[in-house]
Amino acid sequence: MCIFEELMKTLVPTLATLAFLAGLAPASAMPFYGPSGPQTSVPIAMVTARGWSECFSGPYGEFGPSIESVLGGCTGDLLMMAGGATNSGELDVLAWAPTSDVTFDTGDSNTPHDANGTGWYFNDNYSWGFAEQGGALYRNSCDYGDGDLFNTPDPLRLCWHTSGGFLAGGWRVGTVNFLNNSSEYTRYLFTADSPSAAEAPEPASIILTLTGMGYLVRRFRSRGKKA
Known part of the structure; x- marks a missing residue:
């Protein structure tokens, strides 16, 4: 029984700490939303629940604001462009990459800047x-x-006109075009920080650890009864 008592003195504080961490961890933690290449028909709620924050939205037919002010509000190192029917709660098409890639100046050429499965262009x-x-x-x-x-x-x-450093009208989202004067479609930007590799332990990892330690306790308890 002495061995069992010594083991319990060590394990009880550890188990209590792990249980506390498990309680803090979200029960349904969602992984970062980071697909490769353009995606279609994606709920906005899913995007914002999985690491992204909306930093700009406005009607396709609206002129302005300045691109500088828009990007000033998108402070993460990742940027997502998207568009969808106004008030639909869904994005018809989206794509994302590091902000430096999404805003890489390609002039007026037809040669895109490739990043994350997407051909980007910007001027x-x-x-x-x-x-x-x-x-x-x-x-x-x-x-x-x-x-x-x-x-x-x-x-x-997806394409938006720009003019003199400002967003100009539309033009397309997916297959829908001629949106230069439309309020029926909305354009969006979302921002995010690159996911950190050093995050808090996931609930599943904590549970696995607790299960393993519980097994050890039972083993020592049974050995103590036989002694």
Whole structure:
């Protein structure tokens, strides 16, 4: 019994600490939302529940604000562009990458800057948007490289006009185009910090540890009874 008593003196404080940590940890902790490449039909609530914060939204048909002021409110090192029907609660299409990639100046060229499975383009006096990595662009000034001015069949594309350092009207979200004067669609930016590798232990890890230590206690208890 002496061995068992000594073991309990060591284990009880440890078990109490682990139980406390398990209570602090969220019961349904959600992993960071970080898919590769453009995504379609994503609930806004899911995006904001999994590491992202909305830092800008406005009607597609609105001119302004300045891009500098918009990005000033998006303070994380990751940036997501998205668009969807106004008040729908859903994003028709989104894509994300490090902010430095999303805002990499490509001038007025049709050569994108590739990052995280997405071809990005940006210039504060031409257009800003994305397509799936490898997709051909045709910017005039917004992109319809997937078809022509009146036919934009690719759902994985998004484009906003820019002018003189300001956001200008629309132009497209997925397959929907000619949104330069539309209030029926909203454009969004979300910001996030890169997930840290050194995070608090997950509940599952704590439970596994508690289970293993409980097994050891039972083993020593049974050995004590036999003695």
